[in-house]
Amino acid sequence: MEQKLRQEAKALLEQGKVDWIIGFAPGSLKFTTTPLITQDKDDAEQLVINPFITNNLANFLTEIKGRVGIVAKGCESRSIVSLIQDNKVARENLVILAVPCPGIIDLAKIERLVGKDRDELDDITRDGDRVSVKVDGKKKEFPIAQVLFDHCLACELPTPQEYDIILGEPRLPAPELKVSGQSIASLKEMTPAERWASWENELSRCIRCYACRNVCPACFCQRCFVEETEPQWTLPMPHWQDNLIFQIIRNIHVAGRCTDCGECERVCPVNIPLRSLTREMYDIVGELFQFKSGMDKDALPLMVHYEQEEAEDFFR
Amino acid sequence: MKQESEWEPKLLGFLCRWCSYAGADLAGTSRKKYPANIRIIKVPCSGRVDSLFILKALRLGFDGVLVSGCHPGDCHYQTGNYRARRRIAITKRFLEYLGVEPQRLQASWVSASEGGKFSEVVTDVTQGLKEVGPNQLFERKKNGAKAKAGSKGTA
Ligand code: SF4
Ligand code: SF4
Ligand code: SF4
Numbered sequence: 001m002e003q004k005l006r007q008e009a010k011a012l013l014e015q016g017k018v019d020w021i022i023g024f025a026p027g028s029l030k031f032t033t034t035p036l037i038t039q040d041k042d043d044a045e046q047l048v049i050n051p052f053i054t055n056n057l058a059n060f061l062t063e064i065k066g067r068v069g070i071v072a073k074g075c076e077s078r079s080i081v082s083l084i085q086d087n088k089v090a091r092e093n094l095v096i097l098a099v100p101c102p103g104i105i106d107l108a109k110i111e112r113l114v115g116k117d118r119d120e121l122d123d124i125t126r127d128g129d130r131v132s133v134k135v136d137g138k139k140k141e142f143p144i145a146q147v148l149f150d151h152c153l154a155c156e157l158p159t160p161q162e163y164d165i166i167l168g169e170p171r172l173p174a175p176e177l178k179v180s181g182q183s184i185a186s187l188k189e190m191t192p193a194e195r196w197a198s199w200e201n202e203l204s205r206c207i208r209c210y211a212c213r214n215v216c217p218a219c220f221c222q223r224c225f226v227e228e229t230e231p232q233w234t235l236p237m238p239h240w241q242d243n244l245i246f247q248i249i250r251n252i253h254v255a256g257r258c259t260d261c262g263e264c265e266r267v268c269p270v271n272i273p274l275r276s277l278t279r280e281m282y283d284i285v286g287e288l289f290q291f292k293s294g295m296d297k298d299a300l301p302l303m304v305h306y307e308q309e310e311a312e313d314f315f316r
Numbered sequence: 317m318k319q320e321s322e323w324e325p326k327l328l329g330f331l332c333r334w335c336s337y338a339g340a341d342l343a344g345t346s347r348k349k350y351p352a353n354i355r356i357i358k359v360p361c362s363g364r365v366d367s368l369f370i371l372k373a374l375r376l377g378f379d380g381v382l383v384s385g386c387h388p389g390d391c392h393y394q395t396g397n398y399r400a401r402r403r404i405a406i407t408k409r410f411l412e413y414l415g416v417e418p419q420r421l422q423a424s425w426v427s428a429s430e431g432g433k434f435s436e437v438v439t440d441v442t443q444g445l446k447e448v449g450p451n452q453l454f455e456r457k458k459n460g461a462k463a464k465a466g467s468k469g470t471a
Contacts, residue, residue: 187413192415192416196453199414199415242375248414249371252406252410255406280410281410284406284413285406289402303402303403306398306399306401308388309388310402311401312388314408315424316424316425316437316440316441
């Protein structure tokens with residue numbers, strides 16, 4: 001897969017079919033990858049596809065001018081389609097290099113399982129449905145469902161639908177892996193007051209770094225509402241009240257655009273369970289309007305379209 | 317106890333100027349009674365109501381928000397109320413998921429000729445708010461403690 005990607009990317013740049021390639025290169029820390037955005041055909045040799053390609057590369061599309069060849073896992077491809085729906089990028093300017101995605105490994109889960117920091121691990125390898133971790137010369141094996149990101153366990157589209165070049169055999173969603181809704185389910189068992197208190201508690205840790213927003217392909221505004229001063233919708237100080245309002249509004253803004261790629265939760269430096277917000281909104285939109293983000297590039301965006309009769313039950 | 321029985325909910329109403337605001341006017345001119353708990357902001361269309369307005373109202377301490385516009389099919393701008401409906405629907409469902417009582421965000425379709433309906437809606441919504449009590453969602457509970465601990469921690 002990796003070799004094919006390098007060849008294709010190099011050829012695309014050489015033949016002038018694209019101006020840019022966006023993909024993944026090895027990161028500076030162990031087991032990590034970093035986005036690679038390049039115009040240089042020789043950089044194609046650095047491209048990798050491995051179980052650690054976490055970022056949602058669609059995030060960079062709105063910042064780049066010209067034709068782009070972009071590596072896309074299932075969730076990324078949906079974010080790309082969503083951007084096309086919003087007229088943020090033009091399909092004809094893209095060459096989508098599809099990666100049939102077997103799921104991405106959550107290093108934080110591995111750290112918890114083996115009780116070691118990622119720097120102390122010697123190797124992590126995946127073989128089908130098992131992952132083995134080499135640490136202190138010993139090998140530990142885990143079933144894949146224990147180490148993939150939660151959003152990967154709920155993935156509805158591992159293989160992009162919309163692509164130009166596919167790098168491997170298409171994969172189907174693995175339904176037996178759907179174990180990712182536990183935190184939302186346990187929140188729903190609480191009373192409303194307990195739930196609110198729990199969000200108060202979580203959001204009181206937020207430091208307003210805006211990493212969650214900046215990493216999100218659906219948050220593509222030139223100027224975010226939190227930076228507005230006339231009127232000032234939220235205070236810039238990280239009070240839990242304003243932090244929570246920031247997240248509520250952010251979720252409303254990305255409703256119908258969020259593809260459950262899980263990036264916001266992964267990057268939050270204070271481990272706020274942001275996916276318990278985004279996934280719930282994803283499900284609300286699905287339930288009320290049978291809308292799934294980024295599945296159909298010709299469909300109108302959620303908030304542009306409407307049906308004559310829908311969501312009437314709470315209107316007096 | 318005395319204070320509690322005197323407590324009256326504050327309701328913020330966003331009424332579209334073509335239908336619901338005119339409906340409220342009609343309620344007034346035809347001397348229909350409705351609770352004085354509602355403060356009204358006239359908006360050009362229910363589609364103008366941003367979820368930010370709703371959150372800001374709750375953050376400022378309003379006990380509830382009512383958004384009201386023309387019936388589906390009757391929007392002066394053809395589609396504004398359909399868009400409002402989608403937006404309010406997800407806002408309401410999401411707020412309820414977070415733990416906001418359903419009574420605090422209410423919506424209605426009231427036409428210019430429905431003065432009677434307007435007074436009923438405001439009466440019912442106010443009653444609902446009396447049942448759930450004052451909005452204490454954004455009151456500082458934890459934050460005071462956290463600010464103290466934080467200033468110690470960073471000193
Ligand atoms: S990434 Fe986390 S800490 Fe940073 S703004 Fe978002 S929620 Fe707050
Ligand atoms: S939170 Fe809203 S306003 Fe801010 S960048 Fe995201 S979509 Fe735009
Ligand atoms: S809100 Fe989070 S999960 Fe949704 S698209 Fe943005 S980064 Fe991905």
